[in-house]
Amino acid sequence: MNAHPLAGQPAPSDFLVDVSKLLAAYYDGKPDPSEPNHRVSFGTSGHRGSSFRLNFNEPHILATTQAICDYRVAEGIDGPVYMGVDTHALSGPAARTALEVLAANGVEACIAPEGHFTPTPAVSFAILEHNRSHASDADGIVVTPSHNPPEDGGFKYNPPNGGPADTEITSWIETRANKLLAAGLKGVKRLAYDAALRADTTHIHDFITPYVDGLDTVLDMRTISKAGLRMGADPMGGAGIEYWPRIADRYELRIDIVNDVIDPTFSFMTLDWDGKIRMDCSSPYAMTRLVDLRSQYDIAFGND
Template identity: 55%
Template sequence: MTSRAGTLAEPSDLIDPEAVSAAYYDLIPDVTNPAQKVVFGTSGHRGSSLDSAFNEAHIAAITQAIVEYRAGQGITGPLFIGRDTHILSGPAERTALEVLAGNGVHVLADAEGGYVPTPVVSHAIIAYNADPQNTDQADGIVVTPSHNPPRDGGFKYNPPHGGPADSDATTWIANRANEIIAGGNAEVKKSMVSPGRHDFLRGYVIDLAKIIDFEAIKKAGIRIGADPLGGASVEYWAAIRDAYDLDLTVMNPSVDPTWRFMTLDWDEKIRMDPSSASVMASVVARKDEFDITTGNDADADRHGIVTPDGGLMNPNHYLAVAIQYLYTHRPEWRSDAAIGKTLVSSSIIDKVAESLGRRLWEVPVGFKWFVPGLIDGSVAFGGEESAGASFLRADGTVWTTDKDGIILALLASEILAVTGKTPSQLYTELTEKFGDPVYQRVDAAASKEQKARLGKLSGDDITATELAGDPIIAKLSEAPGNGAAVGGVKVVTEKAWFAARPSGTEDVYKIYAESFEGPEHLKRVQEEAKTIVDAALGA
């Protein structure tokens, strides 16, 4: 059967918004069922109301738990709240506002009642806490499941550092929320007091001049096509165009809870992942109309970069180019500022770091690990293989501590304006210098018990000494950058590597692999990776 990936969604693919909204209020979760409990992943609690995994009881309890957590931490400043365009984000924001008001928390919501991207909430928290006139500390909530399908909802907490909460905070909040739900939400306090208002858009857009060289973009006449993919950045792109007088077209300003204008992802589901060629098919089709074309997911924490000569860039490729450019065009950054990457990102970044004479700071999956370095300037760039990154302002101070797909999209135009070359052309130059790696992620079946064992696996449990004919030089279960557990293993040779991590949502484990020896070698690495991991798991 022919795959429909990359083709326009059909009526049968679309959600019934009314049914999804009704289920939010009508279905009551049973927290003795693991599938209906509050569980914080790397980016908050996510699920669908239709599965009793994201309902009013969840959000009321999570918000009450956040109120108690912030009180325990002595956080007394305002709480910034923003939502994306998912159908469940509106009801969830309303629930959260009622609980926050019931507990007397000073809340700042969007001045126009509009959508607020994830990085904009992070930016607002950081700006408030950096102001010496403010003696208290602000934090925030973002209501978004990011790039997830239209039926899903998401809810995440950002403490005063502005980035994703660490596992200590999220574990406490999730456990407390489940206790509250188990008690019938009797401990939840609610009120209908209206929130305070904050001009998120103006504050963020004006500040962009401190991190992006708009003069260079304008002078070079770069023609930009920006597609919000129906997400929260839609008003922001128009505002950026007007504020900086750019030749910028908002390719699709539509917002529709069904996302009927999207092309289907690899599994024929509607997703707003700008790093997916299938999702970005309609954007790529217009690549010759612009010098740089970009996409963002629903909360704009991810980016997709399209060039006329190269099409949609692999996220790893663009991260390598962005790093090479930024560390040679930001003279005010600290000379000892490291390059941050997750350990499943391409090792061409390692080679770029070495050529720049910069320290590589390799951490587990999850943007939260970059937060301390971005705050103190010791890490000037932090990036994930899944097309999420942020970097410092031109003066070397913190911009956001959450992923910012808007600045990464704008950076592509700055790179072309300043160098005269597209990011695709610059990546080709990097491969000519360092080699051309082949990278892929695949899934392998695993039971819940095997996934649990994989998550606790030590590098010492790997008995293999060779991988695809080369000696193994490292077996890692802790990240080299900060010594944190990776929740799996990474095995490295001089020519290739693989990493295996359990999926948080499915009965599979993910195998990330890369080879500098071509596709056939990569396939061998993947096959042997499965054999090595299965042996360690006793499969």
């Protein structure tokens, strides 16, 4: 498989997504439920797509969130939903749409403060911490397409075990969501966003502090600190960007955040093997900038 001529090189400006058009397409795009490529389709625990391709638009999120609410009722899950959001352009609008449906269904929703981001492990941790001490099970939604390109959106469901939903669960949610799409969203409950944000069921949650403090229960952070390793961390513009400084401060670690930029076009990335912008920490092309810094650190991380 031949690499793109610009693989590993900075992305030219004409390779960058037009964020304003992408967001407009999220609200204006009208997917056709009879077209297979326009339907909700769960992969690794979640649905991914792009508003440009008419497979990640507001109707998809309305239908999928309502399907999750219906699944919770069917399974007797009545604890809170912990919802995390990443830095992709479509994630913010999708999270707002989801909150409108959760609030209309009377579901307790725990979200980070406006403008803050939450990586998947922090959502999983919040679910498990809740379920250790409460009779009512919590679950979660993570609005992220993971390492996918900037024009993509993603919407994942984490059941009460905190991990990715298995195929039995995702099949249930996918089937229900597509029925709602085919019915013109009849059966979807929804509030206006301002009302959803003010709802008694919506709670601002601190995801960072418990997660950072909890690291000491699974890792020997004291030994790592005493080792004095020079570490570099590249969050790749992802949801972990606020977590690395907190980890460094909490455990007195020598961590440099080598890139603290949040940019929905991800213009700071080097192109992947196929000429696409993709935040893939397993790709030597996408990780070119961090690899170039290898002589400055004992160990380096490229985790979004």
